[in-house]
Amino acid sequence: MAKFDLSFFYNKRNLYILGFLLAFVVTFMEVSRGRHLNFLAFADSTIDFWRGVSPYTPEFVSSHMRFFLYTPVFSVLFTPFAVLPAWLGPFVWNLLNYTMFFAAVFTLPARFTHDQKCRIFLYTLPILAQSLLSFQYNIPVAYIFLFSYSLLERNKGFWAVLLIMVSGLTKIYGIFSLALLVCYPRFWRNAGYVVLTGGVLFLLPALKLPLSGLIPYYGEWLNALAVHQSDQTYESLFYAQPLAEWLLPNFRVLQIGSLAVLALLFLVSRRKWDTAAFRAQALGILMGWVVLFSDSSEKHTYIIALAGFMLWYWSRPVRTRTDKALFWGNFVLLGLVPIDLICPVPVMRCITQTLWLHVWFFCFTWLRMVWLTFFCPVAEFPDSSAAGAETADSSRPAQPGDTLDIVCPCYNPNADFISHLACSLAELRGFYPDKRLHLIVANDGSSRNFGKEEHDQLLRTIPDAEIVDIPHGGKGAAIRAGLARSQAPFAIYTDIDMPYAKESMRQVIDRVFDGCDVVIAVRNASYHSKLPPMRKLMSHGSRMLNRFFLNTRYTDTQGGLKGLSPAARNVMRRTRIPDFLFDTEFIMLAERSKGLRIEEVETTLREGVVMSKMSGDVLVRELKNFFRIAFGV
Known part of the structure; x- marks a missing residue:
């Protein structure tokens, strides 16, 4: 029997489409049956607010069969969701929250590998579906936690604080993540952002x-929070039998304690x-x-807890059997027991309402998280198995x-390219008399200046050269x-x-020989001064897009000179872009692969090089490729 191919589930686009279809189907099922009651409560409370009617009244509770526990903020x-047509608003709300x-x-930061992020998404997908089924606000709370963490790790303090304050001033859960600000640089600046954004939102x-x-x-609103516990039995520790x-009469003392x-524990761990x-x-x-210590958690609220557990789990250097x-x-x-399509209702009720196994099991999990984090040494992020596979053939000096x-890729070269190539190669070989520099020319289906005659001439001029002929597929191919x-x-x-100055190429080769995995040639001002207007526009535009959309530290990805170790070549094999932006795709993948050493070298063009022009069609094609990278890496 053929082995099931798991690669489908490690493709970001596939996972998004899978989840999007699930979110759409769940939303359609509930809206068509009029069971999107939480959304209706959100919308009606919003309309009441703009009409000057309070949603924190017994009348609202009676008509909607639930307390409204969210702030005026x-x-x-x-409001944008409440004013949409009644049939459209629930779909926009759920699909936006899913996305x-x-x-x-x-x-999440690149310390979490691509495969780990795929596993995090798949792990939380069942409980995400439960939250979508209820049109809950727990999904925004969960993703605000994750977004604010990622922004703080990238030193984007203002945006992180703004998201935390939005979460805390709508549903109080998120406000507690402000404690982590002390772990990051510029604490007082971030504290000022708290005051500023909190005041504006209030x-x-x-x-x-x-x-x-x-x-x-x-x-x-505070009064509604104080009295709503009598409304139903919730799923937090305080309601767990026996x-x-x-626990319940003392829940406030236990929360604060x-x-x-x-x-x-956090303060005494300041060295960590x-x-x-x-x-x-x-x-x-x-x-x-x-x-776990909330007084109003429901089953789908655990999407917040499970997302946090995933952060904890995948940052552990060793994951034991326990x-x-x-x-x-x-x-x-x-994730699975609360879904009646998977778990029979009598079994589900026994597990969750009689034995309370789900709460006690997570309580034990949480206590173990506390113990290992605060009472044991914390090592840095481990290499994932995928990264370990990529770096198995490690670089060395x-x-x-x-x-x-x-x-050297080649497509319709200049008529005299062989003599120039041989001269440049001889100069480079002169720098490294104790090494062997071997030339591989990849002919990209050239239609001129690279026929049988040029093949033979190249091999006569550089006898040890190797020629690879492929159908025309682009520079990346x-x-x-x-x-x-x-x-x-x-x-x-x-x-x-070989348009770069020989000293620039020598610097790149030296870094490769020193054991660096990826060496990126960064183009200096003199390089850009020699570019035609369209290529200059593409160069600067590419760097801007890389900075703002891909959030990479290596923005100059399009220099046509790079050094690679065997581990970096394994990463290159994963690229798919056929054209010029394969470089960007490669750097993004390399940056997200644990254990790769990446360095930049400033380079310049050699004298007399004239850069070719690029058409508007190429610009459009490369913009499409950019968005393929943005959604695919």
């Missing part, structure tokens, strides 16, 4: 209410604050606490006699074909006319 922010949660997972309901009415309105009779203990793994694990613990048992146990009890492969032939421990690729 929520009513203002929910944002997906984006939050896949924009006053946001003044768009409708008089300033004198703000405090009483917030008071009505201890609920003691547990938070105080966490704060103390600079450790990225500790910050991820501390956030995971906090996300578990806001659910950790793996907790991994699968929580997935089954919190060069030794006398080592070979460097120089891959040619580079991959040439590197596939490379057997040397070191390699670079550059254009067939």
